[in-house]
Amino acid sequence: xxxxxxxxxxxxxxxxxxFTRYWKGLRAVYGExxxxxxxRLPGARCRAVEHLTKLEGLQEFEILAxxxxxxxxxxxxxxxxxEIGAGTALYREGEPSGAVYFxxxxxxKLYRSSSGQGPGxxxxxxxxxxxxxxxxxxxxxxxxxxxxQGATALTDCVLYAVFRDELVNxxxxxxxxxxxxxxxxxxxxxxxxxxxxxxxxxSAPQRVARMLLDLAxxxxxxxxxxxxxxxxxxxxxxxxxxxxxxxxxSRSLSRLAQEEILDLTGGKTITILKPAELRART
Amino acid sequence: xxxxxxxxxxxxxxxxxxFTRYWKGLRAVYGExxxxxxxRLPGARCRAVEHLTKLEGLQEFEILAxxxxxxxxxxxxxxxxxEIGAGTALYREGEPSGAVYFxxxxxxKLYRSSSGQGPGxxxxxxxxxxxxxxxxxxxxxxxxxxxxQGATALTDCVLYAVFRDELVNxxxxxxxxxxxxxxxxxxxxxxxxxxxxxxxxxSAPQRVARMLLDLAxxxxxxxxxxxxxxxxxxxxxxxxxxxxxxxxxSRSLSRLAQEEILDLTGGKTITILKPAELRART
DNA sequence: GACGGTTTTTGATCTACATCACATTGGAAT
DNA sequence: ATTCCAATGTGATGTAGATCAAAAACCGTC
Numbered sequence: 001x002x003x004x005x006x007x008x009x010x011x012x013x014x015x016x017x018x019f020t021r022y023w024k025g026l027r028a029v030y031g032e033x034x035x036x037x038x039x040r041l042p043g044a045r046c047r048a049v050e051h052l053t054k055l056e057g058l059q060e061f062e063i064l065a066x067x068x069x070x071x072x073x074x075x076x077x078x079x080x081x082x083e084i085g086a087g088t089a090l091y092r093e094g095e096p097s098g099a100v101y102f103x104x105x106x107x108x109k110l111y112r113s114s115s116g117q118g119p120g121x122x123x124x125x126x127x128x129x130x131x132x133x134x135x136x137x138x139x140x141x142x143x144x145x146x147x148x149q150g151a152t153a154l155t156d157c158v159l160y161a162v163f164r165d166e167l168v169n170x171x172x173x174x175x176x177x178x179x180x181x182x183x184x185x186x187x188x189x190x191x192x193x194x195x196x197x198x199x200x201x202x203s204a205p206q207r208v209a210r211m212l213l214d215l216a217x218x219x220x221x222x223x224x225x226x227x228x229x230x231x232x233x234x235x236x237x238x239x240x241x242x243x244x245x246x247x248x249x250s251r252s253l254s255r256l257a258q259e260e261i262l263d264l265t266g267g268k269t270i271t272i273l274k275p276a277e278l279r280a281r282t
Numbered sequence: 283x284x285x286x287x288x289x290x291x292x293x294x295x296x297x298x299x300x301f302t303r304y305w306k307g308l309r310a311v312y313g314e315x316x317x318x319x320x321x322r323l324p325g326a327r328c329r330a331v332e333h334l335t336k337l338e339g340l341q342e343f344e345i346l347a348x349x350x351x352x353x354x355x356x357x358x359x360x361x362x363x364x365e366i367g368a369g370t371a372l373y374r375e376g377e378p379s380g381a382v383y384f385x386x387x388x389x390x391k392l393y394r395s396s397s398g399q400g401p402g403x404x405x406x407x408x409x410x411x412x413x414x415x416x417x418x419x420x421x422x423x424x425x426x427x428x429x430x431q432g433a434t435a436l437t438d439c440v441l442y443a444v445f446r447d448e449l450v451n452x453x454x455x456x457x458x459x460x461x462x463x464x465x466x467x468x469x470x471x472x473x474x475x476x477x478x479x480x481x482x483x484x485s486a487p488q489r490v491a492r493m494l495l496d497l498a499x500x501x502x503x504x505x506x507x508x509x510x511x512x513x514x515x516x517x518x519x520x521x522x523x524x525x526x527x528x529x530x531x532s533r534s535l536s537r538l539a540q541e542e543i544l545d546l547t548g549g550k551t552i553t554i555l556k557p558a559e560l561r562a563r564t
Numbered sequence: 565g566a567c568g569g570t571t572t573t574t575g576a577t578c579t580a581c582a583t584c585a586c587a588t589t590g591g592a593a594t
Numbered sequence: 595a596t597t598c599c600a601a602t603g604t605g606a607t608g609t610a611g612a613t614c615a616a617a618a619a620c621c622g623t624c
Contacts, residue, residue: 005502148475178460182424187425
């Protein structure tokens with residue numbers, strides 16, 4: 001591979017070179033040695049927690065189940081407990097990857113922004129909504145590249161934050177941990193593939209139906225009338241998760257309400273009256 | 283989380299439950315213990331290769347660079363050298379994950395199919411085109427789930443095949459290997475995120491331009507007239523990679539040729555006459 | 565309660581792209 | 595060459611969903 005080729009095409013063989021540009025921009029803001037990500041989170045409180053409490057908390061993570069005692073001890077020492085309020089950005093796209101976060105409690109959205117020209121024109125695409133027990137920022141941390149996605153808390157969250165380098169060191173010492181975290185990454189690739197498939201193969205109403213079912217699965221509870229839930233996503237965000245415009249989402253929902261598949265009259269709460277019917281629309 | 287909820291919604295909290303259905307179908311065909319994937323590849327030749335040769339070959343993989351001698355020894359013992367012809371399906375979506383493949387030589391496409399009703403209606407979406415030095419089927423192998431994607435050789439390929447379980451064992455013994463492979467997975471998630479971003483943020487002509495640049499970066503060479511290459515993808519496949527219809531792709535290309543950005547008169551070869559201009563269309 | 569601002573809904577229009585139908589090309593087989 | 599078949603190109607048409615514009619609902623504040 002000749003450098004001439006890359007120069008002529010203006011591309012780079014290393015995928016995501018695009019981010020490097022971003023990163024350079026951010027280095028200008030944050031300086032060469034970026035401060036630990038959470039040190040500059042506006043809504044964050046870094047809580048001092050006893051070692052034993054941290055240890056117990058970490059051992060509850062399903063993805064870490066079965067790992068050696070020594071690993072948990074080390075991870076507890078390396079991690080800080082972090083509390084952030086709903087709406088706080090945990091990290092932004094293009095920012096240097098400083099830490100990895102284990103979500104103990106709360107929900108967050110992972111998203112990507114279009115570098116859309118002109119202010120007010122930028123669009124977001126939600127890549128996933130994650131809850132208790134997930135790992136955030138792992139991929140970028142392993143690659144040692146800037147964040148490929150943004151993460152924002154949808155509800156108040158409690159997280160364990162671990163510095164990138166410390167996690168990598170831990171992974172190098174505890175093979176089981178690497179394997180578990182690799183599995184977590186594998187699960188994310190599958191979810192992303194699902195997303196791609198959904199986007200290209202299904203129509204907007206179908207995607208809306210699926211999105212509702214997914215949300216309800218995570219956030220709903222069964223009642224006599226159907227499945228009731230208060231979505232953690234605004235309509236705008238639902239549209240971003242579905243990959244359509246806010247207006248189109250609104251119309252889809254109205255349509256489903258009109259057909260008495262949904263009940264939207266409850267203010268912020270949504271009731272799925274006919275789950276089977278909704279599923280059939282997938 | 284109540285089972286009642288899952289049952290009412292007809293969903294599953296475990297993402298990708300969909301594949302389990304596929305898998306069950308395939309078990310009916312292949313039986314409970316599926317034969318090693320490559321044993322039933324029609325166009326495959328399993329070549330007996332000396333240990334030392336395998337060892338050297340494996341050590342050339344960039345993603346494995348710097349790992350311990352012992353790991354390479356073990357991997358060489360565990361792996362088989364496989365040759366498959368252009369067009370051979372390495373594995374299919376939904377098939378039980380039997381092995382992981384290290385691509386030594388050749389190019390392959392990773393894709394997902396729509397479960398489109400009715401024959402002749404099924405569509406494919408190409409998730410990526412990979413070349414020398416890539417790992418195929420790793421994510422599904424780690425998850426221990428059926429393949430979430432299909433892989434088909436675009437050119438004749440030489441691969442090292444390793445049984446799923448053997449690779450997992452190796453990873454558990456050599457932490458460095460887990461870490462390296464986790465990095466490979468991280469890179470794939472980034473590429474998938476790029477794909478999602480591309481699909482939702484950019485128009486068809488923009489995606490075509492990017493696809494051409496990406497292909498040319500991998501397969502092109504610089505000449506006086508511009509960058510020349512023989513795409514490993516057919517027009518149909520280019521369309522699938524871009525997420526548009528074959529007709530739309532054709533029109534896009536014609537348009538670019540008309541504007542003298544491309545030269546398509548060379549039969550199967552494409553010449554990018556004005557790389558900068560093409561890049562500007564991104 | 566009335567008020568201002570944000571978020572959501574509804575309506576009307578416009579367009580990019582899919583789809584269908586058919587023409588053309590190009591390459592393998594003979 | 596000639597024939598055949600698959601792959602590709604082009605033209606005409608329809609439509610899903612974006613976009614623009616404006617009304618309506620919601621929400622906190624006074």
